[in-house]
Amino acid sequence: MNMSSRAERSVVEGPRDGTSPVIPRDPSTALGMTTRLDGELLEVSMGPQHPSTHGVFRMNVALDGETVVKLKPVFGYLHRNHEKIGENTSYLGSMPYTDRLDYFCSLTNNWAYALSVEKLAGIEVPERAEYLRIILAELTRLQNHASLLGFLLSDMGAWGTPLMYAFREREKILDLFESLAGSRMMCDYMRFGGCRVDAGPDWIGRAKKVLDAFPRFLDEFEKLLVSNEIVIARTQHIGKLTADLAISAGITGPMLRASGVNYDLRKVDGYGFYPRFKFRVPLGDHGDTYDRLMMRVLEMRESIEILKQAFEQIPAGPVMNPKVKLRSFRPPVGEAYGRIEGPKGELGFYLISDGSSNPYRYRVRPPSFINLTILEDLCLGHTVADVMVILGSVDIVMGEVDR
Amino acid sequence: MIGIGILSGMAVTLRNFVGSYFEKDRLITVQYPEERETLPENYRNFPFLVYDTDDAAAGLRCVACKICEKECPPQCIYIVKSDDKKPDYMGKLQLYPKVFDIDISVCMSCQICVEVCPFEAIKMDKVFELSCRERFDTLLMRKEELSKSNIYYHKIHPVEAAEVDANLAAAAEAKKKKA
Numbered sequence: 201m202n203m204s205s206r207a208e209r210s211v212v213e214g215p216r217d218g219t220s221p222v223i224p225r226d227p228s229t230a231l232g233m234t235t236r237l238d239g240e241l242l243e244v245s246m247g248p249q250h251p252s253t254h255g256v257f258r259m260n261v262a263l264d265g266e267t268v269v270k271l272k273p274v275f276g277y278l279h280r281n282h283e284k285i286g287e288n289t290s291y292l293g294s295m296p297y298t299d300r301l302d303y304f305c306s307l308t309n310n311w312a313y314a315l316s317v318e319k320l321a322g323i324e325v326p327e328r329a330e331y332l333r334i335i336l337a338e339l340t341r342l343q344n345h346a347s348l349l350g351f352l353l354s355d356m357g358a359w360g361t362p363l364m365y366a367f368r369e370r371e372k373i374l375d376l377f378e379s380l381a382g383s384r385m386m387c388d389y390m391r392f393g394g395c396r397v398d399a400g401p402d403w404i405g406r407a408k409k410v411l412d413a414f415p416r417f418l419d420e421f422e423k424l425l426v427s428n429e430i431v432i433a434r435t436q437h438i439g440k441l442t443a444d445l446a447i448s449a450g451i452t453g454p455m456l457r458a459s460g461v462n463y464d465l466r467k468v469d470g471y472g473f474y475p476r477f478k479f480r481v482p483l484g485d486h487g488d489t490y491d492r493l494m495m496r497v498l499e500m501r502e503s504i505e506i507l508k509q510a511f512e513q514i515p516a517g518p519v520m521n522p523k524v525k526l527r528s529f530r531p532p533v534g535e536a537y538g539r540i541e542g543p544k545g546e547l548g549f550y551l552i553s554d555g556s557s558n559p560y561r562y563r564v565r566p567p568s569f570i571n572l573t574i575l576e577d578l579c580l581g582h583t584v585a586d587v588m589v590i591l592g593s594v595d596i597v598m599g600e601v602d603r
Numbered sequence: 604m605i606g607i608g609i610l611s612g613m614a615v616t617l618r619n620f621v622g623s624y625f626e627k628d629r630l631i632t633v634q635y636p637e638e639r640e641t642l643p644e645n646y647r648n649f650p651f652l653v654y655d656t657d658d659a660a661a662g663l664r665c666v667a668c669k670i671c672e673k674e675c676p677p678q679c680i681y682i683v684k685s686d687d688k689k690p691d692y693m694g695k696l697q698l699y700p701k702v703f704d705i706d707i708s709v710c711m712s713c714q715i716c717v718e719v720c721p722f723e724a725i726k727m728d729k730v731f732e733l734s735c736r737e738r739f740d741t742l743l744m745r746k747e748e749l750s751k752s753n754i755y756y757h758k759i760h761p762v763e764a765a766e767v768d769a770n771l772a773a774a775a776e777a778k779k780k781k782a
């Protein structure tokens with residue numbers, strides 16, 4: 201190396217007078233601890249571009265050796281101003297935007313939003329539409345949980361194979377969505393007072409076929425998962441969440457039930473026609489990552505039961521309330537909170553109407569975001585490699601966390 | 604015994620591997636672009652404007668009422684009304700759009716424009732191979748590019764198009780009786 205290139209490099213290396221270069225820090229994200237050179241802790245910024253953070257999510261982790269002693273989640277990289285846009289578009293115009301919240305489960309997002317607007321304006325929904333909503337919501341739950349399990353095994357190092365199996369099954373369900381709603385992921389299918397198009401008999405037949413084939417996939421997946429020693433070693437007693445902490449932090453969905461709290465909005469609220477269905481709510485015992493995994497498998501089995509009953513009971517009839525006009529829709533002055541049990545937890549929309557065509561306030565209660573708040577409590581004392589697994593078992597989608 | 608779980612997992616992967624040669628259910632990959640699946644009837648991508656007869660300019664159903672422009676959530680439609688009038692499919696004199704642009708780089712395929720249009724003039728297209736090297740002019744669709752014939756509409760959405768035609772014919776019939 202010649203002298204001139206050395207001289208150029210020294211500029212990057214910092215001052216030569218013995219002081220270390222000052223690295224500028226963002227005060228909002230720094231953990232405020234010693235750096236590696238003069239202390240024993242190491243600060244690592246995981247993400248936002250990390251293959252296992254399920255989107256653009258960043259964690260500032262302080263490590264003592266390999267053990268996590270401090271963790272700070274940093275989000276907002278995918279912020280799209282969803283709520284403010286909702287206040288500036290018509291009620292109908294917000295419906296396609298809700299697809300983009302949790303892009304894995306656009307149909308449950310549609311339902312939660314439609315439910316709150318229906319509450320706000322007192323709109324009745326025809327019976328067939330309610331059944332279609334339940335069918336689509338449970339199909340959404342199936343594909344969400346299946347892909348979550350695939351992702352989680354992928355995070356644990358089982359690259360590819362389980363994820364591809366899960367995506368193969370998910371693909372079949374997405375094909376159903378595509379032929380009914382017109383799009384695989386951005387379904388934009390529900391409307392206030394019903395659903396946009398009716399499902400023909402051939403669609404129902406195809407859906408039944410997919411449903412019949414699903415238990416075989418579940419059996420195989422359980423074989424891959426339940427007794428596999430590596431999965432057990434990586435997940436049991438990792439990331440324990442106590443019921444007390446879960447309740448006081450407002451955790452909902454499979455994560456709360458894995459800690460043994462019996463709280464499922466399908467039973468508690470009984471929205472839609474869920475009270476007409478017979479199904480059990482699986483509960484966990486330990487609240488660790490393994491329980492959270494198994495919770496998803498058991499919930500899929502219950503979803504299959506619900507779907508079977510729904511296909512039997514679904515009546516003929518209209519799918520749209522003819523009294524509702526979508527254009528220049530103006531609900532009366534008031535406020536409403538509609539919530540459903542989404543695949544990830546309680547998904548709610550809080551709307552305040554001032555009688556105009558736009559909501560005065562449009563607020564989303566995202567389950568991913570609130571379930572993420574206790575990430576530090578779950579991860580403390582575990583190793584870096586466990587952080588990814590714990591994060592995977594929380595089941596987040598950044599589109600919903602950041603909105 | 605330790606290791607049994609892993610072995611039974613391996614058996615599952617083996618069954619899937621071998622099965623992918625025999626069962627269609629286990630190997631669902633489609634070798635695009637050599638193989639193509641037929642798109643479902645309800646598939647939607649970007650909107651287009653329907654015209655009747657053979658003349659794209661004269662047969663355009665759109666009357667430039669601007670409802671879709673107002674309702675489109677991301678505001679990607681731009682319409683300028685004409686100064687003169689032309690007869691529509693029922694022979695009534697109507698305005699027509701002098702300019703009708705849709706910026707499909709902004710459009711989110713939500714179908715709201717289709718749902719609110721009272722004249723059955725805008726429908727969803729199925730073309731999806733739209734990649735291009737330039738992201739402004741090529742993705743800004745002008746009226747000429749957007750106009751497609753009713754025959755084309757029948758080809759891509761046969762059931763829906765037949766319904767629409769029946770509705771329009773019934774409306775025209777009712778009008779004739781009144782007059």
Ligand code: SF4
Nearest residue numbers: 665666668669671720
């Ligand atoms: S497409 Fe339909 S809604 Fe839009 S301006 Fe034309 S007639 Fe009106």
Ligand code: SF4
Nearest residue numbers: 675710711713714716
């Ligand atoms: S499909 Fe939706 S986003 Fe696209 S032009 Fe129509 S209303 Fe606008």
